[in-house]
Amino acid sequence: MQKAKVTKVSITSNLTEEQRKQLCDLLGNVELSLLYKASVHGYNASAFHKRCDLQGPTLLVAYNHSGYIFGGYTSVDYAQSGQYITDKEAFLFSVHGNHSIRINVNSEYKARLDDAGGPNFGQQLYFCYKNQPAVYSQEYCCKGMVKMIIDKTFSFNPATLYGNDTQLTECEVYKVEDDPDVSAEEKPWRNVLWTADRRAELMEIIRNHKPLMRSVSRVRILMIGPVGAGKSSFFNSINSIFTGHVTNKAMSGSAGTSLTVQFRTYPVNDGREGKPLPFVLCDTMGLEEQSGAGLDIEDISSILQGHIPDRYKFNPMAPFQPDEQKSSRPASLQEKIHCVVYVIDSTKISLMSNKLQEKLASIRRKVNSLGIAQIVLMTKVDEACPLVEENLQSVYVSSYIKSKVQEVSSGLGVPVSCVLPVKNYSQELELELNCDVLLLTALQQMLRFADDYFDDIRPVEVNPK
Incomplete structure (x- = not known):
């Protein structure tokens, strides 16, 4: 009796080498093996x-007609346990052209429900929804006759994540393992x-810094950025280093609106009883995209030119009016x-709205017109x-x-060369x-x-005799 011939179906990934590299950058030094x-x-x-249960950490990758590659990572096995899964390492991602974003699970929330249905993230985002080539994003649930917004395990906008295109052309799941061939x-x-x-050398250089202009005793540095990006946290972090322990002098946090409502100038002392260091960090209200909220661009112009006093309380509805005298x-x-x-929060670079980008561009034009030096601080790396996250020394090794x-x-x-990645002190005690x-x-x-700015304007300060 002749045996039936079995045809083995070989499966190949839809990812290009560049796309695979982008995804590996989001995960660290890993190897991806296609399961499904x-x-x-x-x-x-x-x-x-059948193919993905009990496989360890996995990455789901979905593709749609609009060219978005998006999905999610979980470090916990699929097991059809019926339990809500806590997974601090879970995240959503999107790759579109050269841009990639990573959206971490919000703390205190369950990353997914481990049931017998299709893969879901936070019971917010469902893949292969109702056994169809589709993705479904749930924003509301019903209790009785009341329609309620569900808890947001992941803070994302469907337009940014997958271009609001819910029809999938493909869905793949990869097993994620450490790559033994990648050198540390x-x-x-x-x-x-x-x-x-x-560290000691840098602290000594900063202590002994003398501004190029003799009329300036301390360099004034203005921090500008969206709400929650880490302006106040940067001052707290610098103050902590020179104090010798973690401090929280400036109010900081992650509220949806700016915690800083005043213009504050923060000198830093060299130790608790030490002398003032040769710089002042100036903190402002956070930028917000809607009009009538956050810092007004006219107020920034007044700050740049030295007109706004310390502790001035911002009014988003009306810019600062200087005293006539x-x-x-x-x-x-x-x-x-x-x-x-x-x-700028490095986790939200690709999520920045057009309105916020336009505000920053307007500010940049004003700062350029005054010839003031500019730097970008990229926080939360x-x-x-x-x-x-595993080793901060990898910041300048990470291709991501x-x-x-x-x-x-x-x-x-x-x-x-003007973009500097940093990590502020946030939850550390030491x-x-x-x-x-x-x-x-x-x-x-x-x-x-x-000093470059002072060098450029130095001839202007010379008083004619």
């Missing part, structure tokens, strides 16, 4: 579970000395801003890249962080060497850029 391909195995839940000693794209001696005399160079720092630096550079129109080195390096660059 919906066009081959079927868009039904049973086919998904990759060549960094910026050189940094991660030593206690280097004071406005008749120009502010001294000592009162003006010498370096502007744009503070540990949250953006798992490689960096490098791509984000380039994206910021292109979006804001500043040179790559100071950390690597964190200090990044923060102090950024501050040193701000002082250098301010």
Whole structure:
């Protein structure tokens, strides 16, 4: 009797080499092995579970007609347990062209429901919905006759994540494993000395800094950025380093609207009883995209030119009106801003709205017209890249962080050399060497850029006899 011939179906990934690299950058040094391909195995839940259950960490990758590649990662096995899964490492992602975003699970929320249905993330985003080549995003649930917004396990906009195109052309699931062939000693794209001696050297350089202008005793550095990007946290972090322990002098947090409602100038002392250091960090209300909210661009112009006093309370509905007597005399160079720092959350670079980008562009034009030095501080790099979260020294090895630096550079129109990744102190109780080195390096660059500004205007300050 002749045996029936069995035809083995080989499955191949839809990912290009560049797309695979982008996804691996989101995950760190990993290897992806294709487990399930919906066009081959079927868009039904049973086919998904047959191939993906008990496989360890997995990455779901969906494709739609609009060219978006998106999905989610979970570090916990699929097992059809019927339980709500806690997974702090879970995240959603999207790749569209050269842009990629990663959206971490919000703390305190369950990452997914581990049932016998199709894969879901936070019971918010369902793939292969109703055994069809479709994705479904749930924003509301019904209790009786009342329609209620569900808890947001992941904060995302469907238009940004997948272009509001719910029809899938493919859905794949990959097993995620550490890549044994990737060397931890990759060549960094910026050189940094991660030593206690280097930290001490940077602190000494900053202590002894003298502005190029003799009429200026302290460099005034203005922090500008969206709500929650980390402006106040940067001051707290620098203050912590020179105090010798973690402090929280400036109000900071993650509220939806700005916690800073006043213009604040924060000097930093060299130790609790030490002398003032040669710089002042100026904190502003956060930028918001809607009109009548957040910091007004006219207020920024007044700050730059030294007209707004410390503790002035911002009014989003009406810009600052200087006193007539004071406005008749120009502010001294000592009162003006010498370096502007744009503070950008590296986890939200690709999520920045057009309105917010337009506001930043307007501010940039004003700062350019005054010739003031500008730097971009890219915060929360540990949250953006798992490689960096594991070891902060990997920040200048990570190709993902490098791509984000380039994206910021292109979006804001500043040179790559002016974009500085940092990690502020947020949940730590003790100071950390690597964190200090990044923060102090950024501050040193701000002082250098301010000197470039002074150097440019120095001839103007010479009084004719």
